[in-house]
Amino acid sequence: MTKHSIAGKTVLITGGAKNLGGQIARDLAAQRAKTIVIHYHSAASEADAKATLHAIQQTGAQAFAFQADLTQPGAVAGLFAKTLHAAGSLDIAINTVGKVLKKTIADTTDEEYDAMFAINTKVAYQFIREAGKHLNNNGKLLSIVTSLLGAYTPFYSTYAGAKAAVEHFTRAASKELGARGISVNAIGPGPMDTPFFYGQEEPEAVAYHKTAAALSSFSSTGLTEVGDIVPHVRFMVSDGWWMTGQTILVNGGYTTK
Template identity: 35%
Template sequence: MENYRLGPKRRDALKAIGLAGFAAAGVSTLGSPAPAQVVGASEQITREVAAGDGLSGKTAIVTGARANIGRAIAVELARMGSDVVVHYHRPETRDQAEQTAAMCQEYGVNTALAVGDLGQKDNVMRMFDMATDTFGRLDIFVHNAGALVKGPVAELSDEDYVRMQRVNVDATFYGFREASRRIEDGGRIIGIASSVTGGPPPQYGVYTGGKAFMNGMILAMAKELGPRSITVNSINPGPLDTPFFHNQETPESVAFISQLAPMNRLGTVAEMMPAVRMLLSPEGMWMNGETLYINNGYLQA
């Protein structure tokens, strides 16, 4: 089997869009390695799967982890053996963040708390500094924090827009950028987006735009960080039975939305965890640049 080689024109094109490393290595725009490299990677992943040592010795940041799906992900990371930085947005919710940390510590891992509006770059920098200063490394970044104000675009205020923009767009950019710079080779980046990106319902327009921004970044970053064996993926949950969802809905709208899923109910945070485990595991190494819709067929119902 011969190695794939790029012609001069394609190498020049790759260099022109900032992919000189790919051009020099002789790989396609999809980042496909030479066959010999593929064999080596397969042997390595087989050894890692056989070892089955989970995430012991790893460090993770989970944003928006005081409750709901963020808490579930933080606890799942701890169960798998990772130390966890638990981020929460407002000082007045510290008690909930401490509860998340205590649940993580039940698995014998170490935790740290980080507070702040991640729409402000300085808060993002402090959060990442805390992770590396406290634990000496960063292996996993899960960006879960999100903000939703439901309403027709014509009726949303400037304040509504700014609130969603800061959390769903600005915080995503700052967080993903810093993770790209600091995360260890072989690390994992996961964004928690939303199934609304696959079919925006009325009154979710601005929220959908923010989550679509996240999914777009993930596709590009997967290619940018692939040479370092860092995977970048998003999980797009359907409607979940959480306060985050119920706070925006009425009993009537909850009943209507529930029957849109083939199983006629809302999802649970626990039902999102198999996807989280897969993306974090050695078996999930080949899943990269994916937007996983975990919604019981909600979009197709």
């Protein structure tokens, strides 16, 4: 076992009950992580969280789930405190939470702006801050952002704008934490075949996105699949540790910088 192996490590995943976060949790459990802690937002995700816990436990790993609205004061710090109390230490921290809004700038209200930056920017910053405080040396810190960071497009100003800040948070944190051997990166998936995507898109937009990537014809849906992202997450929090301070767009050629 090497210091960059997933085997024997403790992992925290926000938004880990379902969709991408849930599949990451299952995958890292299959890589023989010792303990996986998943966060879920509300009672609406509790059944999914329990199903993911059961799947993790079936691999022999320990599993814990904690509910929290991370936009509430102290919630992110509280999640790390609960994780450390339950697991004893922390090696890998992955933040998958996000909120999307498709709207023109003119039609976006102040309340919508505040909500978008609360979850996509402030929570992401607090997560990086707390991870930096509590990760073991040689730890791994990963944020999920969006491939819209490489797009020239209308309608997603608050979503892409809020996630854009995380790209710089990632660079800064990688410099600050590098002396401890901690790698810090971000992955930006393309439009993904999950309810997170379909809830904001009209049928015409869905049809466009299904053909927009260079590799769309090789996807069963034309979109990025959760299974396309999970192996990249696994790599970045293990053998890919030497890559740090980077935001990688994993999207089948949907956008590029």
